[in-house]
Amino acid sequence: xxxxxxxxxxxxxxxxxxxxxxxxxxxxxxxxxxxxxxxxxxxxxxxxxxxxxxxxxxxxxxxxxxxxxxxxxxxxxxxxxxxxxxxxxxxxxxxxxxxxxxxxxxxxxxxxxxxxxxxxxxxxxxxxxxxxxxxxxxxxxxxxxxxxxxxxxxxxxxxxxxxxxxxxxxxxxxxxxxxxxxxxxxxxxxxxxxxxxxxxxxxxxxxxxxxxxxxxxxxxxxxxxxxxxxxxxxxxxxxxxxxxxxxxxxxxxxxxxxxxxxxxxxxxxxxxxxxxxxxxxxxxxxxxxxxxxxxxxxxxxxxxxxxxxxxxxxxxxxxxxxxxxxxxxxxxxxxxxxxxxxxxxxxxxxxxxxxxxxxxxxxxxxxxxxxxxxxxxxxxxxxx
Numbered sequence: 001x002x003x004x005x006x007x008x009x010x011x012x013x014x015x016x017x018x019x020x021x022x023x024x025x026x027x028x029x030x031x032x033x034x035x036x037x038x039x040x041x042x043x044x045x046x047x048x049x050x051x052x053x054x055x056x057x058x059x060x061x062x063x064x065x066x067x068x069x070x071x072x073x074x075x076x077x078x079x080x081x082x083x084x085x086x087x088x089x090x091x092x093x094x095x096x097x098x099x100x101x102x103x104x105x106x107x108x109x110x111x112x113x114x115x116x117x118x119x120x121x122x123x124x125x126x127x128x129x130x131x132x133x134x135x136x137x138x139x140x141x142x143x144x145x146x147x148x149x150x151x152x153x154x155x156x157x158x159x160x161x162x163x164x165x166x167x168x169x170x171x172x173x174x175x176x177x178x179x180x181x182x183x184x185x186x187x188x189x190x191x192x193x194x195x196x197x198x199x200x201x202x203x204x205x206x207x208x209x210x211x212x213x214x215x216x217x218x219x220x221x222x223x224x225x226x227x228x229x230x231x232x233x234x235x236x237x238x239x240x241x242x243x244x245x246x247x248x249x250x251x252x253x254x255x256x257x258x259x260x261x262x263x264x265x266x267x268x269x270x271x272x273x274x275x276x277x278x279x280x281x282x283x284x285x286x287x288x289x290x291x292x293x294x295x296x297x298x299x300x301x302x303x304x305x306x307x308x309x310x311x312x313x314x315x316x317x318x319x320x321x322x323x324x325x326x327x328x329x330x331x332x333x334x335x336x337x338x339x340x341x342x343x344x345x346x347x348x349x350x351x352x353x354x355x356x357x358x359x360x361x362x363x364x365x366x367x368x369x370x371x372x373x374x375x376x377x378x379x380x381x382x383x384x
Contacts, residue, residue: 014032037285037298038278039074044301046070051312051352054346062256062263063241068149069267072206073275074151076213079160087161094157098306099368102130103152104359105310113140130154132195152202156210164214171220176206182264205260208268212275221272222279229276233269240266299376304360308352311359315351319344322351 015295046067053061106127110120118137120127126134128153136144156163167174181204191197215221221229240262249258256263277283289295301308323344326332337343361371 011233015203019084035302037288037295039077040298041073041285041288042274043305044298047301047305047308049310050309051316051348054313054316055348058343059253059255063244063266066256066267066270067207068265069209069263069271070274071149072153072156072209073213073216073271075156075281076160077217077275078213079157079210080164080214080217083161083164091157091161095154096125096368097349097363097366098150098154099129099357101306101310101362103128104362106134109136109140109143109314113137116140118222123291133198142317146309146313147200148202149309151199152206155199155203156206158198160210163211167211167214168218171215171218172224175208175211175215175220178211179264181207182261186261201260205264205265209271212268212271216275216279219279221276224276226276226280229272233272233276236265236269236272238269240264240269296376300356300374303375304356304363306363307356307360311355312348312352315355316344316348318351319347323347349354 010237038255045065049061049065049067052058079090079094082093107222110124113136116137116139118139120135121130123135126132130147131154133151134144134147182201185191185201185204198333212221226234240256243265244254244259244262246254247259247262251258254262256266288298323338326336332338357373360375361373364371364375
């Protein structure tokens with residue numbers, strides 16, 4: 001949602017009468033320029049779902065809410081909007097916002113792995129710019145395995161200027177054809193089992209969602225016929241679900257994260273419905289601003305999205321030994337559900353909150369903003 005100007009509405013005094021007092025009309029607290037509370041809420045829920053999945057490991061979580069597809073779709077929309085400016089400046093801005101939080105987090109992870117007998121080779125350059133999967137040892141795998149998302153996001157950012165030009169030549173055909181690479185990789189040519197293959201597979205899996213973001217930004221979705229959008233989206237979801245159930249991963253799981261073809265089609269249909277509903281009906285969740293605490297929470301999730309994503313696995317890792325210490329306190333052992341995963345989930349969120357407070361300022365610095373302990377504390381100052 002765009003911001004509104006705060007203006008003074010003054011009544012002119014009638015002739016031969018005393019001046020009337022000024023009447024100041026104050027509109028509701030505006031959003032920051034370019035923010036959309038519908039998209040902000042989707043991003044916040046997506047992050048919550050990611051933490052939930054990494055806590056409980058529910059295979060069906062990705063079907064209920066395909067977080068990664070949604071996050072790539074939202075990022076594609078923002079990227080298309082940003083590319084109204086020169087492409088080089090946009091890419092530089094994106095790198096500046098992404099890499100410092102990654103470096104800050106990476107220092108702790110790399111040092112911890114070095115202490116635990118890890119000796120990197122030349123591949124350590126991927127800890128500087130994650131164009132490929134950064135290396136690591138098994139001891140730190142739970143922390144660094146999430147970096148595939150940053151690597152994929154970075155490649156989409158670099159490819160977006162060319163992708164957007166191609167998309168605008170024939171929007172609907174290009175959007176539909178963006179599912180072709182994952183089909184080719186699955187049925188005709190399997191990418192190699194290395195860094196290049198992993199990058200290609202992830203790009204192909206979420207290419208549709210990223211391009212769908214372009215379609216939303218350019219107003220393509222709202223011009224499509226509702227019947228066609230709904231039918232094709234449900235067909236994609238149906239195919240993705242059917243394929244996941246009938247072609248489980250090697251572990252026997254129907255987890256979409258382990259089945260790229262199913263993930264691509266399920267996410268494509270699901271995210272299309274979410275974005276089309278936004279474009280067609282104008283959903284904006286503007287009323288969320290009336291609930292200050294909830295609105296503040298959504299603001300924090302969006303302003304600290306990189307911090308939450310990077311540090312949440314470390315928070316979950318640290319929750320385990322912390323809970324182990326609770327067993328030494330008789331009252332805790334008696335009254336707290338120390339064996340429950342839900343309790344670990346709660347402790348994990350407490351630790352995530354600590355990391356947001358301690359490390360979140362890096363995102364402010366990367367974005368050339370004044371560092372804040374928690375963003376969204378005061379309404380933005382209005383221009384006169």
